[in-house]
Amino acid sequence: MKNDRKEELLTRWMDDGLSANELKELEPILASSPELHEERARFLHLRKKLCESVPREIDPPFPDYFNSHLEKLVKAESKVPESEEGLGAFTAFNRRWLWWMAPAVTCAVVFAFLLGMKSAQSGDTSSRLVDSGASSEVYSPLTNVSTQVILDGDSDSTLLVVEGLAPLSDSDLALSAGFFDGRHGYYVNVKETY
Amino acid sequence: MNFLRSIASNLLKGPLPGDAGGEGAPAEISDAELVDRCKEGDYGAFDLLVTKHRGRVYAMIQNMVKNEADSWDLAQEVFVKVWKALPRFESRARFSTWMYRITHNAVYDWMRKRKMDVAGDLDDNLLDREAIAAGAHATPARVSRPDEALSQGEVRANIENALEKLSPEHREAILLREVQGLEYKEIADIMDCSLGTVMSRLFYARKKLQTLLINI
Numbered sequence: 483m484k485n486d487r488k489e490e491l492l493t494r495w496m497d498d499g500l501s502a503n504e505l506k507e508l509e510p511i512l513a514s515s516p517e518l519h520e521e522r523a524r525f526l527h528l529r530k531k532l533c534e535s536v537p538r539e540i541d542p543p544f545p546d547y548f549n550s551h552l553e554k555l556v557k558a559e560s561k562v563p564e565s566e567e568g569l570g571a572f573t574a575f576n577r578r579w580l581w582w583m584a585p586a587v588t589c590a591v592v593f594a595f596l597l598g599m600k601s602a603q604s605g606d607t608s609s610r611l612v613d614s615g616a617s618s619e620v621y622s623p624l625t626n627v628s629t630q631v632i633l634d635g636d637s638d639s640t641l642l643v644v645e646g647l648a649p650l651s652d653s654d655l656a657l658s659a660g661f662f663d664g665r666h667g668y669y670v671n672v673k674e675t676y
Numbered sequence: 677m678n679f680l681r682s683i684a685s686n687l688l689k690g691p692l693p694g695d696a697g698g699e700g701a702p703a704e705i706s707d708a709e710l711v712d713r714c715k716e717g718d719y720g721a722f723d724l725l726v727t728k729h730r731g732r733v734y735a736m737i738q739n740m741v742k743n744e745a746d747s748w749d750l751a752q753e754v755f756v757k758v759w760k761a762l763p764r765f766e767s768r769a770r771f772s773t774w775m776y777r778i779t780h781n782a783v784y785d786w787m788r789k790r791k792m793d794v795a796g797d798l799d800d801n802l803l804d805r806e807a808i809a810a811g812a813h814a815t816p817a818r819v820s821r822p823d824e825a826l827s828q829g830e831v832r833a834n835i836e837n838a839l840e841k842l843s844p845e846h847r848e849a850i851l852l853r854e855v856q857g858l859e860y861k862e863i864a865d866i867m868d869c870s871l872g873t874v875m876s877r878l879f880y881a882r883k884k885l886q887t888l889l890i891n892i
Contacts, residue, residue, distance in 0.1 A: 486872055489879040496882065525882055529854055531892055532885075535832040536839070536855050539731030540738055542748050549726055552752055553719065556759050 483511070496522055707771040714762050722762075726755050729772065732856065733779050739851050740783045740844065754782050769865060773858070776866045780848070787844060831892060838888035846881035853878055 491508045494500050500508065512518055542548045622629060627646040634641065705724065713721035733754055738747040757778050765774055839847050845867070852863045864874045 486876065490872065490875040493875045493879045493882075521886065525886060528886060528889055528892060531831055531889075532835055532850075532854050535828075535835045536739060536851070537735055538855055538857075540735040541731050542734040542751055543744065545727075545730065548730060548748070548752070549723055552726060552755050553723065555752060555756050556719070556722075559756060559760065 483507075492518070496525055708767060711762065711765060711767065711771055714759070715765075722759055725758075725771075729775060730755070732772075733775065736776065736779055736851060736856065737783055739839070739855070740848060741786065742840065746786065750782050750786055754779050757782065770862070773862045773865055776852070776856075776858075776862075777868075780866050780868075783848075784844070834889060834892060838885055841888060842881055842884060846877055846884065849874060849877040850881045850885065 488511060491500065491504060491511075494504070495508055622644075624646065627644060629645075630643040632641040632643065633639075707725065707728075710721045710725045710728075714725065730751060734747060734751045737750045737754070738744070741747050741750065754775070758775055761778065765771070769777075839850070842850065848867060849863060852858045852866060853860075858866070860871055860874050860878075864871050867874065869877075
């Protein structure tokens with residue numbers, strides 16, 4: 483007989499919970515280990531002492547206070563501040579929104595990546611200049627001003643072409659400390675003059 | 677209010693015949709009925725439910741935790757969790773079984789946390805006389821006939837010591853089976869383990885108890 487089965491049968495035998503068939507199954511074990519009967523008798527005595535010594539119920543100290551304090555705790559837990567409620571609604575909205583938008587955003591990222599790969603591959607290899615206008619943006623508050631960003635990988639420089647600006651005077655350029663700053667210069671194309 | 681509560685308490689506590697969901701005496705409101713009322717937001721029904729079950733929840737925690745203040749706090753925590761989880765209670769198990777399961781989780785969380793807390797150095801504050809709670813059991817709370825008390829007290833102390841020497845799983849299995857009188861299946865549900873594991877735990881826990889309490 484497997485150990486697990488033996489343990490189960492012996493446990494239930496101690497509790498008087500065996501059916502006739504199960505008792506029959508256990509008989510060979512009981513016959514070979516007569517001390518089990520004595521063990522059972524000692525356990526039943528021990529169980530009686532255990533039940534006498536360890537109470538099934540103990541009222542907590544200050545039982546009325548126990549209930550009233552609990553009521554306070556429950557009410558405090560139930561009171562959700564308005565801001566939290568609002569936050570909860572917002573979070574729920576976000577969760578729903580994310581549920582639908584997550585696949586769309588993933589697709590957009592993949593699409594942008596593929597587009598980037600394609601534009602890098604299809605670029606004119608004879609020209610070292612890459613017009614990165616598709617991926618870079620320069621914001622201008624003036625609607626009549628257009629911009630174009632050109633990157634040159636070899637010289638690690640960026641050319642920013644801004645068209646539609648009013649001509650800059652020499653004093654403007656002097657005020658902004660000239661044309662040159664750092665390792666690379668800022669070149670301003672004013673009326674096609676470099 | 678307290679007077680009314682104590683009347684309700686006595687009515688509710690009454691006999692608990694096998695705790696068959698509170699069925700039995702006609703005057704007794706069943707757990708199922710109280711649970712239904714709680715689900716409708718009736719806090720009065722919950723208060724009655726607490727009064728009915730707090731004794732057993734507290735006893736179970738106290739026998740596992742062995743600290744009155746922590747047991748009180750944990751029992752409160754258990755009932756707060758019960759209140760919060762009641763809307764999800766589907767009455768597939770008895771209310772008391774479900775409540776013991778919440779108690780089991782709270783006790784094990786507490787034990788894990790305490791294990792982490794005491795893993796550090798010895799806290800000298802624990803040995804400070806001034807820090808001992810006024811209500812702490814430093815002397816026996818009740819004394820009967822001296823010779824009888826000595827004998828009973830000795831037996832009780834021996835049993836408590838023996839229980840403390842068991843692993844928490846074995847101790848809990850013994851308490852649920854021998855003291856609370858639950859079925860094996862209920863114990864398995866509460867302890868979140870298989871029936872076979874319950875049998876095995878009971879088998880070895882009983883054997884160990886017999887070894888530890890050979891003189892009783």
